[in-house]
Amino acid sequence: MLRSLNSGVSGLKGFQTKLDVIGNNIANVNTVGFKKGRVVFEDIFSQTVKGATGPTQTAGATPLSGGINPIQVGLGTRVGSIDTLHTPGSPTTTNIGTDLYLDGDAFFVVEDSAQNPFLTRAGNFSLDSDNNLVNQNGMFVLDQGGNTINIPLGTTYIDFSIDANGYIIGVKSDGTSEKSLNTIATVTVDNPKGLLKEGGSLYSLTPNAVADVTPGADPIAALLTKGSNAQIISGALEMSNVDLSEELTEMITAQRGFQANAKIITVSDQILEELVNLKR
Secondary structure (H helix, E strand, O other), X not given: OOHHHHXXXXXXXXXXXXXXXXXXXXXXXXXXXXXXXXXXXXXXXXXXXXXXXXXXXXXXXXXXXXXXXXXXXXXXXXXXXXEEOOOOOOEEEOOOOOEEEEEOOOEEEEEOOOOOXXXXXXXXXXXXXXXXXXXXXXXXXXXXOOOEOEOOEOOOEOEEEEOOOOEEEEEOOOOOEEEEEEEEOEXXXXXXXXXXXXXXXXXXXXXXXXXXXXXXXXXXXXXXXXXXXXXXXXXXXXXXXXXXXXXXXXXXHHHHHHHHHHHHHHHXXXXXXXXXXXXX
């Protein structure tokens, strides 16, 4: 069997994966807090036809023969990694007090009804009927102590705002303001690329995302203790970091790569057909 046939098949699979990632990036160009993916290829392995030899020396200074480089034939490509690029997305102004933009390499912390914590960059929060601060899926936004945030509108405050440090500033009926003890939690991770996408603009921790966590300890609690230096901007959201011009260029490149590898398979098939017809 021709080695080029298998190489072409591996190229088709690799560029199909690249097109899948590009398609997902383009589909989420307007998704709040979305971070784009990137495919990195690597060669599979090479078949060594002839190994390398070093120069042969005589007793004098003049060598008898020079060295020979190895002769190898590559056998295709594969996807080495699919990275999530956590570059900042551009902010867009909404003028909604509960829409929060994170200026810095940090994440908000939310938890579902089963108290499973997640990280997110999507700050499109709101208040539910019990005045709890939640995200678009009804998950509770946590404060720096790991507790849910409740803003007592109608009983204690008539209005509120959120400052750059995450403090909730409540306005009382007499017009005075009061800084709440609740601070919206922001955390940083050692390796953001190690986070696992869970859908809904959410991430969960993996062993490769956080270092120096005591075995058996809650990693989220450790992150909440450290906090972050990110600033919170109220009334704005972080949009997707997808660049359409870049993605469309990459899509054209992937399409041409797919076509070229398909051509390899076609030519290899023609050669095999010639071999079969040698008996005729």
